Amino acid sequence: MNRQTSNKPSPIMKNIVWEGIGFMKSWTTDGVKKMPVWSRWVQVVKKKKLKITLSVLILFFAFFLSKAVLFEAAVPFFLPIWAIVARRYPRYLPFVWIGGLSGSLTLGIGQTVLHVLQVGGYQAVSQVVKNKKLIPFQVAMVILLVQVGWQWVSYGGEIPLSVSLLVLYESILSAIMTVFLFQLFVPMHALTTAKWTFERIGAAVMVSALMLTGMGGLLFGLISIPLVLVHVMLFGAVSVGGVFVGTAVATIMGTILSLSQLSFSGMIAVYALSGLCAGLFQNKGRLWMAIGSIGAALFFTVYDTSLPLDKVYFASLALAMMIFFIMPSSWISYAQNQLFPKPSSVLFKRQQWLTDKVNTQLYDFQQFVEFITQLVNDRFPTQKEIASTTQTPDYSVCGSCFRKDKCWGAENQGMYPIVDEWKEMRGQTKSGVRYRLNDRIQEKCVRSSGLIDALEEEYANNKLAGHYAHGKKMLAYQLRDMSNHVSELMADLQLNEANHESEEEKISKRLDDAKIAHFQIDMLSEEPGARKIVCCLPVKQAEWETNQMVGERLIIPILHELYDEPFEISRTTEIQDPFAHIQITFQSAVRFTYDYGVFTRSFQNTVYSGDAHSVIPLHSGLVAFVLSDGMGQDMEAYHESRKVIRLLRECLQHQMNPETAMHTLHYVMSLKHHSDLYATVDLALLDLQQGKLWSFKAGSMSTYLLRGKDCVKIDSQSVPIGFLPTMSVDAEERIVKDGDILVMLSDGMFSPEYSLEEQENELIRLMRKYESTPTGSLADLLAAEFSRKYPAAEDDRTLIVVKVKHSVPEWSLFSPSYRNISRERMIK
Incomplete structure (x- = not known):
């Protein structure tokens, strides 16, 4: 009883908790109330922009493709859009279901039941066969089997030949449509970065034309929405690609639209000639392009009166011309850059010229550095020169002295021991030592002041010569380091000139060679030993550990081979916005701690x-330990050793x-x-x-x-x-x-x-x-x-x-919380 009551929170704690929750709730609600409704909606739309756009597009595509009819009987395009979304965007399948069934209902209950049966059959087959390359074949086989069964029941076991051919055509068209949709709808991770290649644009034109066949009933007065969209696409294709692209797009559009209504197959020639005439006037401006298109339509109006070139056609053409006139030029320029990127030969030649010029200047500077280094090294004093400078010179003050022979006559006698001791002990900082040496010289020499001045001058000259010699040596070392830096810079410039690719492009190319799916590489740090690289990978269909294994077993060896240093995974994050993907962060691995x-x-x-010491981490893979011992134990020695540490740290950094x-x-x-x-x-x-x-x-x-x-x-x-x-x-x-x-x-x-x-x-x-x-x-x-x-x-x-x-990762092992209970159970 006591144990149960002791676990309950006290009334005071309850009051505190509820008051805190009430305060937070009121604070958040007040903050939300202060923000206008439209501002909140704008923020939500900005955050979910990609998801909302993709949802609307999939709903739009599913609705019109599910009601697109070819040969006035075949409806083969609902299952392909279902298959592509199920493969690449499984979270958006409800939008396909809503849009597809809504479009199917416009064709009748029977067609809706057929689409439901096809989806069920495909889902059953896809659980067994999961190969991506077989999806078009699976779609065709499912449609063929469902349609054969449906028609067999409808015709009592005797299917007419014409119906059998339509069923075969429908299965073939569904497979072709699946291939086009795979080209158009790239994987989620590449949806915003994939380039518009000619194959993808061709697939987009085909899919758009097939969608237009499902818009045949969209008529507002004298304006036909499909005709307006066809002519807008025709004008846009001519503006972007000229006469050849415009004619090709117009021919494709006319062919697809004519297949939906076989009685109007002559419209293929109308659209083809419209694209040709508009393309001939591309350089004249938008007005002349519109005039060329109208001229082609007027020609066929006189030539073939059976074609549907009526008021609806010309009213729709007029509206398309107005839309084309107000279309921003930036849209056309963007499409042109995607299809026909501007040649960068001039920029490439200029970059090559600049690289050659910088290489020439750096090479000349390197030659100068090497010459100066050799010159400085050749001027270092030899051992013979050093020995000659250590001999006792002939002091001028002693040249006229009457005691010269007595002081300097015999070696190791007279003034020799005193002068040698003076030179040896002159470097002492204590003034008492110098006074004692000067007193000894005064006892032996009658011209002591002149001799001491000569010795001081000789000591200063020798010290200055030593500083000068070491300064030249230090200069030689610095010039050597500068020459090495210049050599590395020239090597980098030559490598960049040869490759013309960034580090991200280099890594991406290696990942492509290894067949590793990715869509973005970011090099956050290029410092050797402290590199940091972020790789964005698409979410796999398998478990989450698959991406971790790809990073450890495949990507890390590639990075190690590229940069000749070990790497490790520092962080793995699964991100949902703007689309689901995995971010794996690689950093230079530290083998030792x-x-x-x-x-x-x-x-x-x-x-x-x-004594002074310091531990200086230069980066995560390199650390410096410095120990300095100044002369003495006083404050000056402390400042001396700390100064050495500080200067050395700055040099190393x-x-x-x-x-x-x-x-x-x-x-x-x-x-x-x-x-x-x-x-x-x-x-x-x-x-x-x-x-x-x-x-x-x-x-x-x-x-x-x-x-x-x-x-x-x-x-x-x-x-x-x-x-x-x-x-x-x-x-x-x-x-x-x-x-x-x-x-x-x-x-x-x-x-x-x-x-x-x-x-x-x-x-x-x-x-x-x-x-x-x-x-x-x-x-x-x-x-x-x-x-x-x-x-x-x-x-x-x-x-x-x-x-x-x-450096070994710390692994955590499971251990029971109640060891006595576990031990008792094991004994039992």
Whole structure:
């Protein structure tokens, strides 16, 4: 009892819920009431425009085709429209049923029963035979069998030969009409995008002519609707395609209309001559085209008085001429562009000329870049030149001194050790060191001030020469990268010139070759490693998973072959408006995922330290780990390391080569006038798509890559950024696999009181011991366990641990909510 009452909501909660519902209801109704009725209808029509248009067209076609009569007895066109709608637009079958039966009732109850029997027979056959190519044959066979059975019953088992021929003609015409309707009514997904080819236009003309035969009774006074529509179509065909298209359309129209009334077969020549005469005056304007059509009708009025060229015909022709005169020119231009697109040879030649010109300019620029690069590389100082600059020069202040022989006579004696020590220690930032060196020179030299000035000048010149040499080296790297970019740009231009197709067209062509039905491709992102492509596929007749399987098994391999990178399905959506279709979104797949943890601590327990780190996701498939250690532990060291991180991030985000970025960074950092600060840089680029690791080091500690029982050590022999006028970057590439652990650290982690090899072995042992520990706490655990055995040095400490794993989708399994109940049932 208590359990039941406890599940009921309290009266207070009921009141709150009902008040909230009442408020929402009143708010929505007030909002709807404020909107005018016509505005609401306009919004509904805009939203459902395609559905409403298609519904009206299908209703219109079904009504007039179901009552179209050929040879004054055959009515073969209701089942073809039913078959095509059932195949391609099954949701619109009620409109076919309403329109078709309404048209059949105008011919009598017997014809209506015949159409119902044909639909039932077709539905039974289509459940067994589902091949699209056999639909015309199925329609013909169903009509033939139903008509034979109906006529056999009607004539008591003895069907006349003329009736048998009409039944045969009806089945053949129904099959031909089915083919025409398949050409005209394209699949739902291509209804708004399919081009009007000559085959489709011919099918539209045939179907329209057959529909006109069902409009024979539409007469308003002296105006015949079928005759008006025939002449409007004739004038439109002549305006769009000229004399040949106009004559062909007029002949087809006359032939179809004459088949409905065999007594007026001479009208074929009337319509053909009307199209010919109107086409002869196409270039003269619409008035002369109308005059030509009237002239043909007047000629046959005099030539053959038996033809139905009466007041109704000429009144209908006059109304068609008036409609033709007010017809917008944009409609005719649109039809002309669909049938006869304007040749783009001039545009193609201009594009080719522009491409050749840009290629020539880019090629000249590339040659210039290569020349400058080679010129700069040839001007790098050789080892002999560097050795000559390190020798002690002949100072002018000592040339006239009486103690020259005593100071500079014997090598490694006199002033040599003092000057060498001065040059070695001059780069120290502490002023006390420089004062001490100057005092030693003053004790030995009688012209100390002049010698110190000469040494300062030599130090400045050497430093400037070093900056100049590294600047040339940095320029060479930047020119090399620029040359590579220009080469890629030229290759893209040449590829575009050869193909003249966009990425969407390229993908669509490959899908067409693979016989994969689609109607739209959108490339949302073209960045390598972060591509995003949306494919719109028609809804299959099978289950929904069929489209997912097509995307996974067929489309993804095509995209992988095109762009040489893995893809995955990020989203699949079924959309109903404006028509039902499937949108599958493909994006660059990431084969690996990473998880990282960071331990960092300042030696002085402050919020700032000389160590700085950053994790920079360049895109979904590439991430950069940066660790920088500035000289010292004060605020200046903190700003120095943060500056290195910030500049390196900007260089990488601008897609600069990592090696070039580090040389550029050194050049910027070495241009200091008031300080001699420097910083180490440890850059690790992790490619999550290809499973590669690139390590770039400048004076940093070793990086450790643990894989099971093996451990790869990535060392560095270069100097920190800004330490010397010139520098080099240590670069190394490694392959990463599932379960690898990457460790990056600063020099403060190791104690100077113990051997480096011993501490490295202990760190590797701890990494193997705790490799199953969650990454978030692994860095803290390693630092704590390591500092227990080896006390921390008087320096800032930073430890970065990165775990690499395969990107595997998480599958959810069903589990019973009440395990005890399930266990009891299993035991029973």
